[in-house]
Amino acid sequence: MTTAQTTELSPKNLSDANERNKRRQGFLMAFPAYAYLLIFFAFPLGIVVVYSFATRNRFGGTDLSDWNFDSYIRLNDEVLRNILFRSFTLALLTTVICLLVAYPFSYFLATRTPTIRNVLLVFVMIPFWSNFLVRNYAWRVLLGSDGPVSRLTELLGLGETRILFTPTAIVLGLVYGFLPFMILPLYASLERLDWSVLEAARDLGATGFQTLRKVTIPLSMPGVIAGSILVFIPSFGAFVTPEILGGGREVLLGSFIVSQFLEARNWPVGAATSTVLMAVMLASALLYFRKGGRTL
Amino acid sequence: MATTKELRGGAKWALSLNAWLVYFFFYAPIALLVVFSFSDDNLVGRWGGFTTRWYGEFLDNDGVQNALGNSIRVAILSTVISVVLGTMAGLSLERYRFRGSRMFDALLYLPVIVPDVTMAVMMLIFFTSLDDLIGLQITRGFSTITLSHIAFSISFVSIVVRARLAGMSETLEEAAQDLYATRWQTFRFVTLPLILPGIIGGALLALTLSLDDVVITQFVSGPGSTTLPVFVFSLIRRGVSPLINAVSVVMLAASAFLVLLSLLAQRSRGGSVT
Amino acid sequence: MKLKKYTRLIAASMAIALVAAACGSSSDTATDGGDGGGGDAIQTASASSCEAGQIDGDLAIFNWTEYMDPELIVAFEEEFGVSVTEDNYDSNEAMQPIINAGGSGFDFIVPSDYMVGIMIDAGNLQPLNRDAIPNLQNLAPEFASGLPYDPDAEFSAPYQWGTTGLGVDLTVTGPDVPQTWGLIFDPELAAEFNLEGQFSTLLNDPRETLGAALKFLGYSLNTTSEAELQEAEELIASTLDRVAAFESDQYDELLVTGEAAVTHGYSGNFLFQFLDAENPEDFTYFVPEEGGTRWIDNMAIPFDAPNPCTAHTFINFLLDAERGAQLTNWNLYASPNEAATPFIDQEVLDDPIVYPTDTSLLEEIEDTGDFEINFSDAFTSARG
Numbered sequence: 001m002t003t004a005q006t007t008e009l010s011p012k013n014l015s016d017a018n019e020r021n022k023r024r025q026g027f028l029m030a031f032p033a034y035a036y037l038l039i040f041f042a043f044p045l046g047i048v049v050v051y052s053f054a055t056r057n058r059f060g061g062t063d064l065s066d067w068n069f070d071s072y073i074r075l076n077d078e079v080l081r082n083i084l085f086r087s088f089t090l091a092l093l094t095t096v097i098c099l100l101v102a103y104p105f106s107y108f109l110a111t112r113t114p115t116i117r118n119v120l121l122v123f124v125m126i127p128f129w130s131n132f133l134v135r136n137y138a139w140r141v142l143l144g145s146d147g148p149v150s151r152l153t154e155l156l157g158l159g160e161t162r163i164l165f166t167p168t169a170i171v172l173g174l175v176y177g178f179l180p181f182m183i184l185p186l187y188a189s190l191e192r193l194d195w196s197v198l199e200a201a202r203d204l205g206a207t208g209f210q211t212l213r214k215v216t217i218p219l220s221m222p223g224v225i226a227g228s229i230l231v232f233i234p235s236f237g238a239f240v241t242p243e244i245l246g247g248g249r250e251v252l253l254g255s256f257i258v259s260q261f262l263e264a265r266n267w268p269v270g271a272a273t274s275t276v277l278m279a280v281m282l283a284s285a286l287l288y289f290r291k292g293g294r295t296l
Numbered sequence: 297m298a299t300t301k302e303l304r305g306g307a308k309w310a311l312s313l314n315a316w317l318v319y320f321f322f323y324a325p326i327a328l329l330v331v332f333s334f335s336d337d338n339l340v341g342r343w344g345g346f347t348t349r350w351y352g353e354f355l356d357n358d359g360v361q362n363a364l365g366n367s368i369r370v371a372i373l374s375t376v377i378s379v380v381l382g383t384m385a386g387l388s389l390e391r392y393r394f395r396g397s398r399m400f401d402a403l404l405y406l407p408v409i410v411p412d413v414t415m416a417v418m419m420l421i422f423f424t425s426l427d428d429l430i431g432l433q434i435t436r437g438f439s440t441i442t443l444s445h446i447a448f449s450i451s452f453v454s455i456v457v458r459a460r461l462a463g464m465s466e467t468l469e470e471a472a473q474d475l476y477a478t479r480w481q482t483f484r485f486v487t488l489p490l491i492l493p494g495i496i497g498g499a500l501l502a503l504t505l506s507l508d509d510v511v512i513t514q515f516v517s518g519p520g521s522t523t524l525p526v527f528v529f530s531l532i533r534r535g536v537s538p539l540i541n542a543v544s545v546v547m548l549a550a551s552a553f554l555v556l557l558s559l560l561a562q563r564s565r566g567g568s569v570t
Numbered sequence: 571m572k573l574k575k576y577t578r579l580i581a582a583s584m585a586i587a588l589v590a591a592a593c594g595s596s597s598d599t600a601t602d603g604g605d606g607g608g609g610d611a612i613q614t615a616s617a618s619s620c621e622a623g624q625i626d627g628d629l630a631i632f633n634w635t636e637y638m639d640p641e642l643i644v645a646f647e648e649e650f651g652v653s654v655t656e657d658n659y660d661s662n663e664a665m666q667p668i669i670n671a672g673g674s675g676f677d678f679i680v681p682s683d684y685m686v687g688i689m690i691d692a693g694n695l696q697p698l699n700r701d702a703i704p705n706l707q708n709l710a711p712e713f714a715s716g717l718p719y720d721p722d723a724e725f726s727a728p729y730q731w732g733t734t735g736l737g738v739d740l741t742v743t744g745p746d747v748p749q750t751w752g753l754i755f756d757p758e759l760a761a762e763f764n765l766e767g768q769f770s771t772l773l774n775d776p777r778e779t780l781g782a783a784l785k786f787l788g789y790s791l792n793t794t795s796e797a798e799l800q801e802a803e804e805l806i807a808s809t810l811d812r813v814a815a816f817e818s819d820q821y822d823e824l825l826v827t828g829e830a831a832v833t834h835g836y837s838g839n840f841l842f843q844f845l846d847a848e849n850p851e852d853f854t855y856f857v858p859e860e861g862g863t864r865w866i867d868n869m870a871i872p873f874d875a876p877n878p879c880t881a882h883t884f885i886n887f888l889l890d891a892e893r894g895a896q897l898t899n900w901n902l903y904a905s906p907n908e909a910a911t912p913f914i915d916q917e918v919l920d921d922p923i924v925y926p927t928d929t930s931l932l933e934e935i936e937d938t939g940d941f942e943i944n945f946s947d948a949f950t951s952a953r954g
Contacts, residue, residue: 026392033385044422138325184497222462247815264946519630530658
């Protein structure tokens with residue numbers, strides 16, 4: 001634990017009073033965000049959990065008087081298991097690709113001079129200040145049977161290819177949308193690497209690959225973990241990109257939840273699905289963090 | 297310093313190639329977007345000759361301009377607030393331990409995890425039930441949109457800030473305190489510069505998330521408070537018109553211009569961000 | 571210090587408990603269909619006491635995109651000296667929860683047929699004061715009353731109507747194409763007209779797409795028979811290798827750009843796209859001979875509209891003969907306004923896409939209550 005470590009690192013004459021003072025300081029710093037999230041997130045979330053035990057009435061409204069576990073029981077369904085499996089696979093694939101692409105990229109950024117670094121970082125973000133939907137529809141044109149990608153394969157003698165409306169298109173769109181979520185934390189942790197440690201490793205005869213594996217990657221682990229969480233979780237529940245680029249041919253978790261809330265107007269089932277999803281994700285994120293992020 | 301970072305031949309070459317490919321990937325759809333904002337055809341993807349009429353339409357269209365203005369106001373306000381709150385939360389969780397910090401840790405992840413539509417529904421119920429619960433009537437609009445955006449942005453900011461802080465030793469701060477720097481001075485001149493890349497990264501994420509959010513905004517907005525993404529979303533039923541491309545290009549150009557300007561300003565002041 | 575900290579935490583957890591308790595106690599007020607808001611109080615309310623032409627404030631419109639001629643809004647603003655804001659939604663399902671929650675601030679909404687039924691049941695709409703809308707007499711008799719979702723025309727007045735059917739690229743199929751859902755659902759017919767491979771799209775909407783399959787099988791699209799629905803689900807599952815996408819937004823664009831050759835969608839959007847195409851005669855739209863959906867969008871006033879009298883006046887304004895015609899000439903959807911007919915462009919009136927020659931094939935989608943869950947589940951299962 002970092003916090004535990006820092007207390008050890010502190011001067012030995014640290015008194016109890018000092019310690020208490022520090023705790024208070026920590027609490028006060030966290031308090032505004034804590035209070036904000038309690039009011040504007042935890043309360044509303046509590047309402048969703050309450051709804052997950054309620055019942056849909058004939059008109060698609062929600063009866064809050066009839067409490068039961070029906071919505072949770074309904075989740076144990078083969079169709080939903082398939083949906084979960086498919087969404088999980090696609091999200092995992094997206095995360096791995098993002099990591100493989102973003103790691104060398106962030107390393108490249110972190111090794112530029114400070115001014116160039118900032119400019120390059122800004123150029124990563126600029127495309128994302130256009131509009132999410134417009135970007136997705138632009139990919140639709142790029143990946144269509146008449147699009148540039150297809151023209152290119154035609155030129156190469158591979159014939160017309162339509163990536164649009166395939167799982168490949170979904171992963172490509174998700175990677176495009178979430179790559180910055182991987183780059184930013186990776187960059188933030190790589191940029192603060194102590195390069196003299198790397199140099200020392202090289203001086204001691206380590207090959208470039210050994211230095212990377214034994215020094216660079218372990219030191220940048222917090223960035224890897226934060227990035228993976230920021231990519232995996234939203235792509236697991238992604239809705240818009242799979243619908244636009246995948247053509248809605250495969251139902252993914254995000255579409256399922258949207259269809260429960262809006263099409264079937266079955267809020268209890270939508271709420272139950274979200275509750276389970278969040279509980280599982282939170283547990284694994286915390287576990288992942290404890291195991292991976294804090295072994296430094 | 298620079299020499300220590302130098303890699304040998306092949307690896308160095310591969311790194312640059314990867315970087316250029318990533319930029320190519322990022323800008324491919326943007327190029328398409330820019331090109332078709334000048335196309336004289338109602339369909340994006342069908343070239344109809346050069347025109348600037350979509351930019352003219354943008355200037356004439358009050359709906360788009362209102363939505364754009366709303367988007368920018370919400371994005372800036374929610375980013376500023378969530379950066380302050382998120383950075384403090386990140387610092388506190390990474391540097392201090394207090395009772396309830398575990399619970400707070402968990403609470404901070406939830407906004408990242410919650411599906412969009414679920415958050416949309418729950419914020420809608422929340423804002424309307426405030427009236428039933430404590431008699432507080434909130435008119436849905438700018439305020440509810442901003443409040444909701446802050447609620448999800450705080451987490452993203454604090455996660456990026458923590459990734460920056462994790463494992464970073466406190467020796468510098470302690471040295472400063474030993475030299476009788478006040479707590480504020482220590483923060484301002486030691487801690488802040490150290491974590492600034494993390495804060496900037498978090499701010500960029502928060503800004504992007506706010507500028508892109510459709511579902512949550514749609515549910516908590518009121519008459520006249522439509523943001524640009526919501527406007528675009530409802531417009532897509534009639535097809536993606538190059539008008540929307542033109543708006544996107546204007547936003548891209550304006551944001552790129554502002555950011556580059558601020559970078560230049562920093563440079564001329566002689567300091568760099570890191 | 572410690573004590574203070576605990577107090578805070580306790581205060582926080584008490585607040586949570588309080589909210590939970592309050593949610594529980596609000597249950598009795600929310601049972602009659604309101605999800606969280608106060609839709610219930612309105613069930614008993616009577617029509618507002620507005621007079622024709624009365625204005626009680628500015629107008630906030632919540633409507634489908636590009637469905638209202640902006641010039642009509644300007645004309646209304648000038649004639650009555652009010653300011654009008656318009657916001658848009660992209661589906662009935664996205665609009666209803668917002669109104670249902672209460673406090674939306676909107677005065678005028680345009681829900682489709684089945685959604686009117688749902689919103690009446692949920693107490694989301696206020697009864698119209700017919701005295702304040704003298705132009706209701708301009709409606710054609712079939713639209714003036716007796717509509718299944720609002721039989722006594724108590725809560726809504728039709729705005730525009732249209733159909734759901736198939737758009738076809740004739741350069742792929744050849745000019746003589748049979749007007750049937752079989753182009754999508756019958757593999758042999760699809761092969762005969764070059765529609766193998768992924769060349770068709772269906773709407774990403776459980777009621778519309780299962781409805782199309784039900785019609786092809788000869789059933790009602792409002793069926794509540796599980797066996798019939800099961801058959802429709804299997805039919806859709808069996809066409810997956812010919813379906814490129816389930817698409818509710820860009821079916822018309824995919825058709826004219828050659829990405830798809832037969833697409834399922836709404837009449838007016840196809841017409842707009844065809845008129846824009848290089849060779850409009852290469853494309854056609856029809857409601858298949860097995861029958862299809864007719865949808866009717868309606869003007870209505872939310873239960874808690876801040877300015878209901880202005881909303882009544884606006885409805886009356888739009889039901890005027892010439893303005894009704896102006897609307898149809900602008901958005902190319904059929905008008906329920908009989909008095910408007912003489913003012914509608916002849917080419918619009920003659921266009922079978924706008925005004926189908928045989929309306930006996932058409933059926934409106936109705937809310938099926940609990941069976942909606944079966945529709946949604948079947949649509950999910952059909953796609954695996």
